[in-house]
Structure formats: structure tokens, C-alpha cells
Amino acid sequence: MTRERQPGRPARRAITRWGWRLFRREWKQQLLVLSLLTVAVATAIAGSAMAVNAVSVGEGRFGSANAILSVNAHDQATGVAVLAAAQKLYGTTDVIAHAEVTVPGTVVGIDVRAQDPSGAYGHSLLALRSGRYPSGAGEVAVTSNLVSVVGHVGDTVDLGGGPREVVGVVENPGKLSDTFALVAPGTLATTTYSVLVDIANPDRPVPQLAGLDGVEISGSGNVKQAVAATVLAASTLALILVALVASAGFVVVAERRQRNLGLLSALGATGRHVRMVMVVNGALVGVVAALAGLIVGIGGWVASASAIEGAADHRIARFDLPWTLIVATLVIAIILATLSAWWPARSVSRQPVMVALSGRPASPRPVHRSIGLAFAVVAAGFIALGFSKPTTPNVRTALLIAGLIAVVVGSVLASPAAIRVLATLSRRLPFGPRLALRDLSRHQSRAAAALAAITLGIAISVSIVGIAVASQSPNSHPNLSASQLVIHSAEPDRPPDPTLTTTQLTALDEQAASIVASIHGSTRTLALDVAVNTAAGGGAGNRPVEIATPVGQRQYDSVSHGDAYVATDDLLRGLDVDPARVANGADVLRSSALDSSLPLVVLDFSSRPDSSVLPATTQQLDLPPYGSAPSTLLTQALVSAHGWGVARSGWFIQADHALTSAELDAVRAAAAVAGFAVEQENAPDDLSPVRNWATGIGAALALALVAMAVGLIRGESVRDTRTLAATGAEARTRRAITSTTAAALAVSGVVLGVGGASVALVAVFHSRLTRLTPIPVADLLAIGVGLPLIATIAGWLVAGREPRTFSRQMLD
């Protein structure tokens, strides 16, 4: 025997070359896998970019600092002393001086800031839109929404302290709605400052300084963590989908190459060589899909970034992306594609050479999986999801992802059972469908990956629909109707005053009436009063009493969208409710059109540090069903029982027609002069496009996968089909078989996918299940009924022609 020669490098090179040639020959047949992988990678990348960037860190106030010292000194000297002390304590400080200035002709106070555009921490909070930054005492720049109020570039204005020329338009990139006038540092006489600092240990108490009003620590860490968890969870799901789609696709590829691989074995290739041909293919598909996905994902992100800027209210740096996450996604996608190719290659390389050479598919393996195990895994996932606190910033990432994976795996494990049920039902069916279902049940192991991918694809789209509903829910009850307005006399920094005399109140009411006078037709103006705990005294005591619903331990959601109004007799009568109908002992009156399942509490903020929480007896009445309208009221009995004072906070206006924009403009202008704010119908954030896109894309993906699975199942039974054709079965039978197979796959995918997604959604939102209402019937119907229907019809139409798989055996 000659000296041992190791095949080594030349063999690997020859195999790689052949793998590459086969990929080049067959890439069109792998287009479906390629494009599905590309979409999954692109979605993961664009999604993580959006999620990471949609979070406004620190609401555009902290910049790169982690704390803000609020300085409100008695006099300028104290203020300067505090600033010096802060600098001594923290080293670098970035001082933003504030003054509230009233511009002649308006009653609205304008925030004038003296801030250094190249400040150590705050430079990211200033950007120039046009013109230049102010320098020296005689210049000012304004945000674009103040141009019409303060002045255009070139105008000279007086903001106190002498005339200034407007030299530029600026913005806060961290909060586009931020409204302010900017002057050069040191040119503003004030005693109010925000000092941006970096506190080494934010948990340590900050030294008390005279004039230091408060310290605010940035809470962005938790939010960032929660976003990272969500992004990671979503990417994990996308990548599991990648792996399943790739496995399903590569089973087809391996089958198509079976004879070639058998021949390679006959020539003396080892099992490793045979697997390598497929692994090379998988790696190539992975690389191509990763690169294409990267380009598509980033392209999609850049294209949609400007739309997101508007919604997120902050500028978004297009290429400030989570690169580590993106690179990890790409690497994992390539590895998963490679592994997915390795698996079917392994079964080919284990086949006897002659079987592989014959081109006959291996005989089907029976699938034995216990439905009990599937349920146990889903249940474990449900519990893990429930405990991962997914709706809070303190989300437990590992638990969240483990739970998601368990629910996915469990649903997928249940698929043999689902198909078995279908096969059992088939006994009564006519010949074609019966044969189809029996084959489906016999050959399901090879279509298992495709079926799992169908399930997961549907589950993901249903989950997105569910999350969209849940995100919509808080605003889904409109605040007002188109014919209603609320005029607020009070602002957060100008709380309602319970000590006004009757004369003063009448004057206020007359002011409101004159504002409303510009509305045509008849209008009804109802005074809105809030309850204030006057006994507590002090500034904080003036925060009005609110009505809320408990959402967790010591966590409350305000149900009154701000203020809870007092049910005065005038108000009730104005709303066409007889005051006599108010029951004895009722604390809160609530519109019967609103959700009555929530327990309500009354929050009195005056008893600091914690507000006191008063359980409330609720009575349902025929009040307006709108959140900002007087829809949830405090009874007068409750108010007087606690000895609260009553203060006028605004007026509810009911017109007899939907208000025109001209009327709204007139009312807003008049209200601005009086220093009042106007609230109008606020079309809720419409997330239905998200739902519809998720439904459409999910259904399209599922259909593509159904087609793939049908090919796998029917490809296996080509001989049967050929025999059928030979024995004179018509196209009808062929159509019936294919459409039944497609329908069965779609139905079991829908059942398992919708089921799995529902389990995950219920687990995630278990403490606020009502947020998942109203159930998006249209989207669910589209997936649950539309998808199987389309699959059935498409199967019927496509099977009319001789299937391509007929001739496939003859190729190569």
C-alpha cells in the first residue's frame, strides 16, 4: 500500500468549486429562499434601527449628561454662587440659563435660553436651521414655530434687556417641538438655570446647596435596556424564521441534488465531502442574503427615517445605528443558513449510495411527537413571558427571549398532532383530498421545516397586529368629537386658583364666551371645575384631584386625561343628565360608554410625599363618551366630604356641527390672546396601517412557504401522481389533491400560529388584557380565513398544468 495521502486541501478546493458552480446554476431555484432570507435580515436590521432611534433619550433635555441640577435662586448672586459650587463639585458643567419673557401682543410666555451651542453636554440639544447662532447682547435666534410670534431673521425684537436682532432659526434636535429663543451665554439676566452635569454615582444623595431647586437624574438607562430587549427579542424571532425558511428551502435543494451527491459518493467522496457541497451552498445563500438584507434594511431605514423623526419628535442621525447588533444579525444569519444546509446534507450523506443515485426520495420517516410535550413547552414559555415584565422598562431580557422561543418551539412541536387530526378527518372525504391528506401526514417530516416556518410567519404577523392594537388602545377612545372643544384656563405651571371671587369667575366665563363667539350656529359652553385640596396649602397642594385606575403596585393610569371635573348641577344639566339621578354614596360618575370593568380610585396629590389613594364607588351615567370631555366626574358629595376647594379649570364647548378649520383657527387665536389653551379632536395615532401591512406581509410570506411545502410533499409523491395520470385521472383530481394539500398546510399553520401568538400576547399583556381590545377582527379574518382560501384557490389553479416536478426527475 502506498503512503497515506490525506485528501485535505485539494479536495476541499474541488468541492468548494463545485458547490459554487451548482449555486450559480441553480440560484434561480433558490430565489424564494434567498428573498425570504433577505426580507428577514432586512426587517431585523431596519426594525432594530427604528426601535433604537425612536427612543428619545432623556426627552431631549439631558444631552450627553446624566443629571440636571435645577437652580432657582433668590437673587442673581446666589445663583452665580450655586453655579460655581456645582462646577467645583462636578468638574465640567454645562449651564443653560432660562428666563420666561412675555412678548408684547401675546400672553404666552416664551422660554429664553442662554446656552453655549458647543457646550460640553448640551451641544446635541442645539442645531442651526438657518442663519447663525447669536453672539453678543444684541442678538437672538428662535425656533421655527416662534418666527411668526417673535420675529423673522433680520427683525429687531425686545425680549427684555434691550433690543436684539433675530439672526437665526434654531432647533432642539432632541425634541423638535421644543419652543424657545436662544441668546448668547452671559447675555441673560436671570436666577433660573438648568445645569447639565455628569454625576459619577447617581444613587448618592446630592449635597444641598442654597438655591438648588432639585436634581433630576436621567432615566434613560432603563428605557434603553427595555428597547434593547425588545429589539433582541424581535431579531431572535426573525432569525428563527430565517433558520426555518432556510431549512425548508435546503431540503428542496438537497433533494434536487440527490443524484449528483450520490454520484460524488460513488466517485469516492466521503460523507464530509458530500455535506460540504451543501454547506458551501448554504454559506453562499447566507452571505448573499445577508448583504442584500443589509442594503435593503438600511435603505428602508434611511427612507423611513424622516417619517419617524416627525413621530418621535427628535432628529435622527441616519447612520447612528446599532452596528454591533447589525453585525451580529448578519453573522448569525450566515451561520444559521449554513447550519440549515448542513442538516439535509447530513441525511443525504447517510443514505446508501445506490439509493441516492436512484434519485428516489428516502422513504418517509414517521413523526412521533407528544402533544403533551408541546403543551408543556408552550406553558413554560407562557410563564416565562409573564414573569419577564415585558411591558415595563425593567424587562428581563433573558426570560423574555427564552419564553418567546419556548412558545415558538411548542407551537411547532404541536404541528404533527394538528396534521394527524386533519388526516383523521379525511376518511369521509372524496378520493383526491383523502389521498392528499394521507400523503401530507405520511411525508410531513420533510415538510416539517416549511410547516414550522408557516406557523412562525403567521404568529409573527398576528403578534405585530396584537402589539399594534395594544399600543393604540390608550388613545383609541377619541378625546373629543369633531363638534367639541375644551378650553383650558389653567396650564401645568399655572394651576387653577380656588380662591377666585364670584366676580372674577364671571369675568373668566365672559372671556370664554367671547372666545367661542366666533363659532357659527348654536353652541353650549359648560364651565369645568376641578377639586383642589386647599387644606394642604402650598404650591403642590394646588394640583387637582385625579381619577385613575390601578395598573400595578402603586402604579396608576389616569382615566380622566388630566383633570377630573366636579359634577356640578349646572354641568350635569348641561350634559342633559338630571342631577337627581346621582346616587347617594357615589364618588365617581362615569360615562356608561366607557370601559366599566376597571376599578377606579381617586388620587389626592396634596398629601406628600405619596398621594393618598381613595377607593371610589362608581356610578354609570349617560355622559359624553370622550376622554377629554367631562366623561368621568367627581360627585359634589365626595368633594364636600373631603372639604376640597373647587377651581375653574376651563370650559367644555359643544357646537351643533363639526368645527371648521377656520372656526378652530379663530378660537385658537382668541384663546392665545387670553392665555388659554384649546383642545380639539385629536385623531388618535392611527396604527391600522401597521396592522394591515403586518397582515399582508405575513400572509404573503405564509403563502410562499405553503407553495414550498406543497412542492416538497407533492414532489415526494410525484410517482403516485404520475401513476394517477397514467390511470386516467383528470386534471380535476390533480387540482383537488394540490388544493387540499395547500389548504391543509395553511389551516394548520393558521391554527398553530394564531394560537401561539395569542398565548404569547396574553402572557405579555396579562396585567392589562383589555389593551388587546378591540380585537382586530378584520386582520384576523384575513389571516384565518383569507389565507387558507387563497392557498386553496391558488392550489386549484396552479395544479391545472402538469406539475414541473414531473420532469424534475429527468433533469441533470
Place this chain on the structure above:
Amino acid sequence: MTARLRLEHISKVYGDGATAVHALRDVDLSVADGELVAIMGPSGSGKSSLLTIAGSLEDPSSGEVFVGDQSLTAMSRAEKARLRRRSIGFVFQDFNLLAGLTAAENVAMPLELDGIPAREARKAAMSALEQLGIDQRSEHFPDDLSGGERQRVAIARAIVGDRRLLLADEPTGALDSINSESVIRLLRDACHRGAAGVVVTHEATLASWADRVVFIRDGRVVDQTSAPSGPDSLLASVLGPQS
């Protein structure tokens, strides 16, 4: 002369119980270097089984196979693969060439799998193609070759390097009579240069080109004869082997 291939008491049973098929029953066969043996028999008689067992693609149910002086019985899968890379050349009826590789690359593949550098393997492949008179088609892909050309490339691959055992299962099954004859002649020429060959065919005229014909029926060797010398073999005995 040593026997290149020796089958001793080979039996092959597919399946078990009521569905068991006895494809081969106690078959003995020995083929020497330089000898071409034809195997004839009706369809289903076990010819292909015999060839795949001789070529290590399948294991016999009982009996022993020797290639050269090595027994296949104790060999691992990897060792059998190495034996196929180095010593055995297969020619099948209709599916012989790897898709996506040129004729030359197909012929070089077993050598490259065995670790011979690409350039060297290519040189050997070109000389094998030359022997088969098809070197001018070396850069063509299987799809662009005719059936006869494909079988010639397959034969070139079966003899490339110093392969000593040539197994052909109905190599002419898909060819017309002119191509069939030239393929069988090429096989015989290859054997007469020193390799041992076994060719399965059910055409008596083609079998007549072999040095010996083995008849097989229901898995048993029923007759073994020296074939009547065909006109060409007569010529050959006078003039020596021709290319």
C-alpha cells in the same frame, strides 16, 4: 495472473420477512487484470446488485469481496470511499457526470478528492480524455455533450490515474448501436491496457466483445463461458490492441 476482483459466496437479500428479495445467491466470480468480463441476464436477475457490491457501494448479506488483495468486509465507510477514489472506476447507464463541471473537471474529480493538486489532476484527466479520443471536448459541460460523448467522458473518469477495476452497468443502455459498439470497444481497450473490467449488458452482440461472458438468472450464476470471438477480437489477436 492475480485476480483484481474476487467475489466469494456472495448473497444479497433486500428487505426481510415476507417481502425479502434474494437478489444474489452464493455467487462466485473472479476477474483478472487485463480481462473484460460481460455479465448477461434478464431484468431483475441481480446484475446491478452484483456490480454495486463488487464496487463497495453496497454490502453483501453474506460472502466476501476482495479488490486486489484487500477484503471489503472489515473496511469502514471512509476506507471504502478511499478505495473507490483510488482503485475503482464506475460507469452507469444514464447518469454519470456531475452537473456544473466540465468534462475535464469531471474526470479530474476523483483525483482531486484524493488530494492530488488541481494542476496534476488536470493533466492526468487530459491524458485520459485523449485516450478516449474526446480531448477536444474537455471544456464542455455535460449538457452540451451527446450521449455517446458523455459515456466516453465517464469511461475516461473510470480509468483516470492508475485505476485497476472498471465496473460498467449497462453503459450502452441509452445509446444507439454505433455509439454502443464504440463504447464497448473503448472499455475493452482499457482493459487490455491492464485493468480488470466487468460490464453488464443484455445485448449479446456487445457481450461478444468481452473475453468471457457470465450468465446470471434469479441471482445465480448459471453459465460461464468464453465468448465466441467476434470479428474485431479476431483482428485484435492478429494485430494487437488498437486505440
